[in-house]
Amino acid sequence: xxxxxxxxxxxxxxxxxxxxxxxxxxxxxxxxxxxxxxxxxxxxxxxxxxxxxxxxxxxxxxxxxxxxxxxxxxxxxxxxxxxxxxxxxxxxxxxxxxxxxxxxxxxxxxxxxxxxxxxxxxxxxxxxxxxxxxxxxxxxxxxxxxxxxxxxxxxxxxxxxxxxxxxxxxxxxxxxxxxxxxxxxxxxxxxxxxxxxxxxxxxxxxxxxxxxxxxxxxxxxxxxxxxxxxxxxxxxxxxxxxxxxxxxxxxxxxxxxxxxxxxxxxxxxxxxxxxxxxxxxxxxxxxxxxxxxxxxxxxxxxxxxxxxxxxxxxxxxxxxxxxxxxxxxxxxxxxxxxxxxxxxxxxxxxxxxxxxxxxxxxxxxxxxxxxxxxxxxxxxxxxxxxxxxxxxxxxxxxxxxxxxxxxxxxxxxxxxxxxxxxxxxxxxxxxxxxxxxxxxxxxxxxxxxxxxxxxxxxxxxxxxxxxxxxxxxxxxxxxxxxxxxxxxxxxxxxxxxxxxxxxxxxxxxxxxxxxxxxxxxxxxxxxxxxxxxxxxxxxxxxxxxxxxxxxxxxxxxxxxxxxxxxxxxxxxxxxxxxxxxxxxxxxxxxxxxxxxxxxxxxxxxxxxxxxxxxxxxxxxxxxxxxxxxxxxxxxxxxxxxxxxxxxxxxxxxxxxxxxxxxxxxxxxxxxxxxxxxxxxxxxxxxxxxxxxxxxxxxxxxxxxxxxxxxxxxxxxxxxxxxxxxxxxxxxxxxxxxxxxxxxxxxxxxxxxxxxxxxxxxxxxxxxxxxxxxxxxxxxxxxxxxxxxxxxxxxxxxxxxxxxxxxxxxxxxxxxxxxxxxxxxxxxxxxxxxxxxxxxxxxxxxxxxxxxxxxxxxxxxxxxxxxxxxxxxxxxxxxxxxxxxxxxxxxxxxxxxxxxxxxxxxxxxxxxxxxxxxxxxxxxxxxxxxxxxxxxxxxxxxxx
Numbered sequence: 001x002x003x004x005x006x007x008x009x010x011x012x013x014x015x016x017x018x019x020x021x022x023x024x025x026x027x028x029x030x031x032x033x034x035x036x037x038x039x040x041x042x043x044x045x046x047x048x049x050x051x052x053x054x055x056x057x058x059x060x061x062x063x064x065x066x067x068x069x070x071x072x073x074x075x076x077x078x079x080x081x082x083x084x085x086x087x088x089x090x091x092x093x094x095x096x097x098x099x100x101x102x103x104x105x106x107x108x109x110x111x112x113x114x115x116x117x118x119x120x121x122x123x124x125x126x127x128x129x130x131x132x133x134x135x136x137x138x139x140x141x142x143x144x145x146x147x148x149x150x151x152x153x154x155x156x157x158x159x160x161x162x163x164x165x166x167x168x169x170x171x172x173x174x175x176x177x178x179x180x181x182x183x184x185x186x187x188x189x190x191x192x193x194x195x196x197x198x199x200x201x202x203x204x205x206x207x208x209x210x211x212x213x214x215x216x217x218x219x220x221x222x223x224x225x226x227x228x229x230x231x232x233x234x235x236x237x238x239x240x241x242x243x244x245x246x247x248x249x250x251x252x253x254x255x256x257x258x259x260x261x262x263x264x265x266x267x268x269x270x271x272x273x274x275x276x277x278x279x280x281x282x283x284x285x286x287x288x289x290x291x292x293x294x295x296x297x298x299x300x301x302x303x304x305x306x307x308x309x310x311x312x313x314x315x316x317x318x319x320x321x322x323x324x325x326x327x328x329x330x331x332x333x334x335x336x337x338x339x340x341x342x343x344x345x346x347x348x349x350x351x352x353x354x355x356x357x358x359x360x361x362x363x364x365x366x367x368x369x370x371x372x373x374x375x376x377x378x379x380x381x382x383x384x385x386x387x388x389x390x391x392x393x394x395x396x397x398x399x400x401x402x403x404x405x406x407x408x409x410x411x412x413x414x415x416x417x418x419x420x421x422x423x424x425x426x427x428x429x430x431x432x433x434x435x436x437x438x439x440x441x442x443x444x445x446x447x448x449x450x451x452x453x454x455x456x457x458x459x460x461x462x463x464x465x466x467x468x469x470x471x472x473x474x475x476x477x478x479x480x481x482x483x484x485x486x487x488x489x490x491x492x493x494x495x496x497x498x499x500x501x502x503x504x505x506x507x508x509x510x511x512x513x514x515x516x517x518x519x520x521x522x523x524x525x526x527x528x529x530x531x532x533x534x535x536x537x538x539x540x541x542x543x544x545x546x547x548x549x550x551x552x553x554x555x556x557x558x559x560x561x562x563x564x565x566x567x568x569x570x571x572x573x574x575x576x577x578x579x580x581x582x583x584x585x586x587x588x589x590x591x592x593x594x595x596x597x598x599x600x601x602x603x604x605x606x607x608x609x610x611x612x613x614x615x616x617x618x619x620x621x622x623x624x625x626x627x628x629x630x631x632x633x634x635x636x637x638x639x640x641x642x643x644x645x646x647x648x649x650x651x652x653x654x655x656x657x658x659x660x661x662x663x664x665x666x667x668x669x670x671x672x673x674x675x676x677x678x679x680x681x682x683x684x685x686x687x688x689x690x691x692x693x694x695x696x697x698x699x700x701x702x703x704x705x706x707x708x709x710x711x712x713x714x715x716x717x718x719x720x721x722x723x724x725x726x727x728x729x730x731x732x733x734x735x736x737x738x739x740x741x742x743x744x745x746x747x748x749x750x751x752x753x754x755x756x757x758x759x760x761x762x763x764x765x766x767x768x769x770x771x772x773x774x775x776x777x778x779x780x781x782x783x784x785x786x787x788x789x790x791x792x793x794x795x796x797x798x799x800x801x802x803x804x805x806x807x808x809x810x811x812x813x814x815x816x817x818x819x820x821x822x823x824x825x826x827x828x829x830x831x832x833x834x835x836x837x838x839x840x841x842x843x844x845x846x847x848x849x850x851x852x853x854x855x856x857x858x859x860x861x862x863x864x865x866x867x868x869x870x871x872x873x874x875x876x877x878x879x880x881x882x883x884x885x886x887x888x889x890x891x892x893x894x895x896x897x898x899x900x901x902x903x904x905x906x907x908x909x910x911x912x913x914x915x916x917x918x919x920x921x922x923x924x925x926x927x928x929x930x931x932x933x934x935x936x937x938x939x940x941x942x943x
Contacts, residue, residue: 010037010045012780015816017052019778021740022060022245030056047076047084051091058098061245061281064106070099089128093167096121100138104145105282107342114142131165132158137177144181145343147351156181172198172208179215188219192228210239214249217256221365229260230371234700237269239738244276247285251292255359258296261368263303266296267310278315283339290336291356297329298360333360373668373693373701397426398434404441411561411599413448413638420445436465440478447481448639449677452489456482473514476505480521487525492534499525516553516562519546520569527572543573561602564593568606571613580617587613591626601638604630608646615653623653631666640677644670648685655688660695667692671705683712687725694732703732723752723761730768739776743769759796763789767805774812783812783825790832799836800845806832807853810860819864826857844884851880851889858896862903871900891917891927898934902941911938 013033020026030053037046050069057066077084077092100121103114122135140155160178168174175198182191195216199209213236220229237253240246250273257266270293277293280286300308306326314320323331333356340352395403404419420442429435443458459482466475483498499522506518523546529535547569554562567590574583587610594602607630614623627650634646651667654660667689674682686709693702706729713722726745733742746769753762766789773782786809793801810825833853840846855877861870874897881890894917901910914935921928 006040007042007045010040010042012816012818014045014048014052016780017056019781022056022243024061026056027053027060027062027065047073051088051095054095054098058095058102059245061279063102063281066099066102070095090166093121093125093128093130093134096124097134097138097167097169101141102282104142105284107283107339107346109346111146111347118142125167130167131163133162133164134167134169136162137169137174140181141177144184145351146347147349147354152181170208171201172212176208176212176215179212179219183215183219186222188222191219192216192223192225210236210246211249214240214252217252218259218365221256221260221369226366226369229256230369231700233257233371234704235736238700238703238736238741241272242741242744244273244279245281247273247276247280248288250276251285251288254289254292254296255362258292258299259362259365261364261366262371263296263300263305265371267300270296271311275313275315278313283342287336287339287343287352287356290332290339291359294329294332294336295360295362297325297332299364300325301329372704373664373698395422397423397429397438400426401434401437401441404444405437408441408444411602413601416441417445417448432465432468433471436462436469436471436474436478439465440474443478443481447485452485456485456490459485473506473509476502477514477518480506480518484521484525484528487528487532492529492532495525496529496539512553512556513559513562516550516557516559516566519550519553520562520565523547523550523569527569527576530576540576543569547573560593560597561599564590564597564599564602564606567593568609571606571609575613575616580613583613584610584617591629600633601642604633604638604646605642607633608642608649611649611653615656620653620657624650624657627653640673641679641681644674644677644679644681644685647673648681648688651685651692652688655692655695660692663692664689664696664698680716683709683716683718684721686712687721687728690725690728690732694728694735699732699735703729703736706732719752723749734772739772742772746772759792760798763793763796763798763801763805766792767801770805770808770812774808777815779812779815783809783816786812787825790828799832799839800849803829803832803836803849803853807849807856811856814856814860814863819860822860823864823866826860829853829857847880847884848886851877851884851886851893854880855889855893855896858893858900862896862900867900867903871897871904874900887920888927891921891925891931895927895931895934898938902934902938907938907942911935911942914938 010033013029017026017029017033020029030049034046034049034053037049050073053069054066054073057063057069073095074092077088081089096117100114100117103109103117118135118139121138122132125132125135136155136159140152140159143149143152143155156178164174169177175194179191179195182188182194195212198212213232216232217229217236220226220232233253233256236249240249240253250269254266254269257263257269273289274293277286277289280289297310300306306324306329308325309322310325310328311320311322312328336356337353340356343352344350400419400423404416404423407413407416407419423438423442426438428438439458439462443455443462446455446458449455459478462478463475463482466472466478479498480502483495483502486492486495487499503518503522506514509515509518523543526535526539526543526546530540547566550562550569551566554566567586570586571583571590574580574586587606590606591603591610594606607626611623611627611630614620614626627646630646631650634643647666647670651663651665651670654663654666667685670685671682671689673679674685686705690702690705690709693699693705706725710722710725710729713719713725726749730742730745730749733739733745746765749765750762750769753759753765766785770782770785770789773779773785786805790802790805790809793805806825806829810822810829813822813825816822830853833850836849837846854873858870858874858877861867861873874893878890878893878897881887881893894913898910898914898917901907901913914931918928918931918935921931
């Protein structure tokens, strides 16, 4: 609607504004509607807009703007109280609290004006016969602000002892303000005790429990309740982090991080919210943030990290700038003290400046408090290297090279790493042959890490040296190793070319071991290319013959490692061909061969892969037994990539088996190893860890891991997987009562599906969003989402979802009060049900959706004062629900039928339906009181 100016249009926009969260969008819509209301001369509607603005500004980003509409509303009401509805007087009393509280946030507001407003508030409450509980609460707040602590304590006592009434802050916010006072006075045990019953109850306020938990952060720390402190930080911050209007509360979390040894976490928060400072809702909020940030940086400097470089974002005329923690601390301290001085000048005290200095001098309460289970998790201690580099006897460079080559041949990885460490410190030999050998063994050590670029460089250097020395077999061997590396992490064409050329050249080598190793490098590279989707069908067809050739050479030399390698590659081949039984047999053969060779890490590697095959084949017991063997063999001597995958695979299997607590331990170990190693597999382990945490009820840990998994998947370009993980995160947000973040995540899914053309996914996510909006009673938004979901589902060709969305959109419009739009939407839903009937005739699915639609339509038509049209809908709904055994839904439809019959003056029929419905109910059924009451009323009318 380009120029909304009728009262109905404006009223609908006002309802939409009510549904929006506090912030710029809500403010802008209210301001737009007010302009139209004033232009159209709609005086009463303009009054309602200004009343809404006071709350929107007060709880949003512009509290400075609330004073004008509040004053206008107050003056209009006082001129003629009788001209206003009964709800206006209590609403104005409530808004007095908002206005007085806002006056303490702006040094530009004279103190005498704030005190006068308090007096006016008290007079109004007395005249209107209200309790002074809320007045005393605001007097206490003003006294605290100016530093009159004796008066603050007096007002606190009167506030606590005066009876609450409808003007008092909610059951969560009132104790929050009291906890803040008790905590500021060091009365921590009282603060915690006061908050306990509040946190144990149901908090329906949009500002809770995050604000009361925030006020408890330091009391929990100071009383040694560290688990509670950790949980309070995590729970509260998750709800605050998307609300710039809560900048002062974010400041409390910065202070908590500074005083609990969590400077790294604090810097993350500072970086994330620094830009909020430049559009702080008020100078008081900015003062809180600046002071806490300066404290955080002071603790960083105290820890010897004053030279750390931090970035402050650009704002207005100030460009983005980098500075040391030490310099930024001074900058933020000066800004905080400047604001405090403005308040003190206004207040005629030095309290705010003294408070800044006192906070900046705060000392840590605990040395370090791990903030998550993952942060507290420790990887089991392992054996470590067999010998330290410093403990090696004096050896020449050639002796080191020879010993390293022997370790590489024997697959003694810990010894190889130790020798490589010493060799790396040795000067490269001038002779190309030992130079090539040195680079080759250093590459062998580098290949056990994730430093692929370094390994590639060393292999190329080795090949160049052997070319100079004329050692073609060595050169081709290392080029084959390079090809294997590139097949996993580099250029596909170069990888396959190097592998083929190496295998072809070494096929003529006299030693069967050399021939087998070259062939296995080729097949290994081909499997890697297959995993990357880069192997052609012709290349894949060669694999069986290549493995037969490698098997013959391995058998000739009798090397169990080579025999194990052949069997392992056969396992890959059979799995790729979905020949799971053959793949499992080959895997078991590989594990047995590696056991005979005493190669623990190869046993572990083959066993973890075999475990996955056994699981895919449906043998979970054997899969667990196999992965258990791999776990027993894994220690710090083995490559990080293998350690990660073994623990991650066991964790995933334990999730499947319902052993979630064990899964948490395994997956936490995998994540810890992977993060330290910089592995690209970490996000997948984090995803599984989130699932395990959710299953054991550690929802905060689950959400943290899911968020990190999504970020990691997106960095790796795994966008489809990130999308799937977002569904998990959205569910976790809902589990944690974080509805706004849940909506944000669902919107991200919708954007992704829209960009990729996934109509089915987009329509599903739109429905999820609409259902959530419906649950939040944001009915106008829900109606829009249902309608959009129906359009997308129609393009996708899903008549079931189209029908569901059409009748759900109609009901959402009904709840907005727009009966005309709801009735029109019923017609669209009728058409959708007809298309569903054509696609799925004579099915229970059709009956269910038709009954739901008819029930909705009956309610919509009744409100539209069309009872004669509504009654057949209600009858059809009841019959449909009963036909499929949905008795509870049928009972609700019976209630609707009875109400409609009563409206149509057909009381006998209504009494019969209600009597039968009550008789059919089980004892204690939730619907019994409602039906019985209506039945009694009906019988009374009949008599």
